[in-house]
Amino acid sequence: MTRPQIAKEKNPVFGTGILQGMWVTMKNFIDSYFKKADQGGIFTIQYPEELCRISENSRNFPFLVYDAAPDSPRCTACGICERECPTKCIHVEMAKDTAGKPLRKPAVFEIDYGLCMNCGMCEDVCPFDSIFMDRVYEIAGRDRTKDMLIGKDALLKPNAYFQKIRPKDAADIDARRKAAEAKKAAAARPATPPDAGGTAS
Amino acid sequence: MSETILNEPQTLEINFGPQHPSTHGVFRMRAVLDGETIRGLKLVIGYLHRNHEQIAENLTYPGVFAYTDRLDYLNSMQNNFGYALAAEKLAGITVPERAEYIRVIMAELARIVNHLLLVGFLLNDLGAFFTPCLYAVRERERILDIFEDVSGSRMMCNYFRFGGVKNDLTENQLGEIRKVVSRLPAFLDEFEALLSKNEILCMRCQNVGGLPKDLAVNAGITGPMLRASGINYDIRKTDRYSIYDRFDFKVPLGQKGDVYDRYYVRILEMRESVKIVEQAIAGIPRGEFLNAKTLPLLRNPRLFKPAAGEAYGRIESPKGELGYYLVSDGTPQPWRYHVRAPSLINLTVLEEMCVGQKIADAIVILGSIDIVLGETDR
Amino acid sequence: MDTQISEVKTQLETGLPDVKLRTIGNSILLENPEDLVRAAFFLKEAPAFRLDYLSSITAADYLDYLESVYHLYSMEKKTGPIVLRVRVKREAPRVPSLVPVYRSADLQEREAYDTFGIVYEGHPDLRRLFLWEGFEGYPLRKDYRQEDTDVLEIADIEWLEKHGVNVPEKFKTQARELAAAGKRALSEKPAQPRN
Helix, strand or coil: CCCCCCCCCCCCCCCHHHHHHHHHHHHHHHHHHHCCHHHCCCCCCCCCCCCCCCCCCCCCCEEEEECCCCCCECCCCCCHHHHHCCCCCEEEEEEECCCCCEEEEEEEEEEECCCCCCCCHHHHHCCCCCEEECCCCCCCCCCCCCCCEECHHHHEEEHHHHHHHCHHHHHHHHHHHHHHHHHHHHHHCCCCCHHHCCCCC | CCHHHHHCCCEEEEEECCEEHHHCEECEEEEEEECCEEEEEEEECCCCCCCHHHHHHCCCCCCHHHHHCCCCCCCHHHHHHHHHHHHHHHHCCCCCHHHHHHHHHHHHHHHHHHHHHHHHHHHHHHCCCCHHHHHHHHHHHHHHHHHHHHHCCCCCCCCEECCEECCCCCHHHHHHHHHHHHHHHHHHHHHHHHHCCCHHHHHHHCCCCCCCHHHHHHCCCCCHHHHHCCCCCCHHHHCCCCCHHHCCCCCCCCCCCCHHHHHHHHHHHHHHHHHHHHHHHHHCCCCCCECHHHHHHHHCHHHCCCCCEEEEEEEEECCEEEEEEEEECCCCCCCEEEEECHHHHHHHHHHHHHCCCEHHHHHHHHHHHCCCHHHHHC | CHHHHHHHHHHHHHHCCCCCEEEECCEEEECCHHHHHHHHHHHHHCCCCCCCEEEEEEEEECCCEEEEEEEEEECCCCEEEEEEEEEEECCCCEEECCCCCCCCHHHHHHHHHHHHCCEEECCCCCCCCCCCCCCCCCCCCCCCCCECCCCCCHHHHHHHHHCCCCCCHHHHHHHHHHHHHCCCCECCCCCCCCC
16 A cells, blocks of 8 residues: 655745635635536525425425325324334324224324434334425424424325425335225125136226 | 642633634633643533433434434434444344445545535634635535435435445436536645645644654544554454445555644545545446345334344544444343444543643644544533 | 454463453453453553554443443554453442553543443543533433433422522422432433343
């Protein structure tokens, strides 16, 4: 392994190093006016008027998906995300009907955005494709106990929204759910004996 | 810092930090001065302490990943890497070829980000207020865009998983990385033209804060700081973890171990990292990006129950040797989890380097150590 | 790595015959903690190993005893790790400090003292590193119980009232009950032995 030499000899004339540095800053200054953003020009943007491009994978805070109506979300209040959340910022309670029978949907679903650290663990562990990472970022509030505690109504968003922000993942998940439903429907139908020659569809 | 120094009539003890712009976080030094010369220095840390280790012991193994991001928050990719290595060693998980390449690409990009920021902020400490720093941040920005595109987050990437990585790299993203990396050598040339021969920088940095070889080894200094003292020890070369043995890169060494060497070694390391990334992009094979056996772990982290035992995984993070010590008792939670933090241990010699120097140099020396308080205090 | 461990073991046994040791997995356990400094110095100087770099010191709580773990590498020979460990009782644990041999032990021993309460004898400046002076307990020990932040003690209430905070009566009665029972405001859950 050859060892790169660190050149530390003094410049012949004192001050040439500084002048050279000033030339670099001058060049950058001029370039910032005449070049494109990716070639040395100004690459900052005027934030409230312009917005940054956000990539499809980008993740921020979790939200819940519903298919048809907010009353029947995909979430079954199983509580896996609550258990696995590293910061324990999720609180779920299952709904019950008047007889006290559990309904397999959440009565309370709260996420403390002030505590959430955007890790994406809830999305990974959810077995019902219900919780996903959103990309909204303009959610500043004035009160950290009230404004940052997001309830079920604000968390539930339609599947169309999910399809809009993450088209690729949404298409995969929709296809998978459709296949699972078709399978379930096939299983629910009275079974035809295989020797009777019945086809699958 | 003995009482005798304090009792001398001409000495003065001053407090430095914890809220000071040039301590890079909540870091405090108690310095004893004689005029402007430092006679003794003690560090007081712990302002950002959150007991990372205890938090991790109460979580599942995969759940710790998100917390490792917050150790050295400037290069979360490397933190993920070290933890993934330790846990994979503990559980005996293999990593597919493509995932190894992706890991190396990401880790080296993170190294470039880290060194860019370090050099930028070192110049801030010297008084070159924000011009060099913003040039560095401009290049870092492009790499962070890649991180966001690939992992979903700019700084808290949380990208590695046991047995691979979270998402695959698309051809588009690879092209983007190639484009960004190809710009870097030209940028570094320009950066060096701005800095390396600048007389003010040379006078402030050369022969300041020298660290002799034997002390550096004895005090467990690692990373660019050790190599600036002239010791050829790079864990990428000695341990050959992941697939680093396949790449052709050099280990830059310094001669005197002063601040200038530490600055220059980092510039050279960035050039080597660029080489590694280029080789990795050229050689990346097709295949799976996550070991299929570990897929269920993503869905149910509590399935990850390594057999009772212990493992120590270490990597060459941009700051030094980042080690993770894991003890498993066969349950889904680690029994003992310890981070060997380079930022903390490199501070051991701060007093030795500062004594005899001027107070203004102490800031530069601290800046050249490269600490991140999230990792120091844990 | 196993061959290296056995080699270290035989060399230690011949070089320091009165040091009692045995191997556990891929590591060496020194039966008597007092031997630690001698063994480390021997391994550092022995031409066959030259373990000149102490990478990591940490401790672990195994409920019956505390353990101090040392990961040694050689920068000269680029080998390692050799793992040394010593075990001490949970009550008044004392381990000799390695600072005279390895300067890198300095902050790490302070960290282990801070979180596990192992006293490293001979350390030049053994103070808490992260936590403040006067912090009670050692937070990484498995029997550590956190403060219950929802309950106040009498001293807390006095402090709050001195600073002009109106403390509800509920907290005051709670604090008095606690003090009467001679308890501290600690959380319910101490770490459970899991196996």
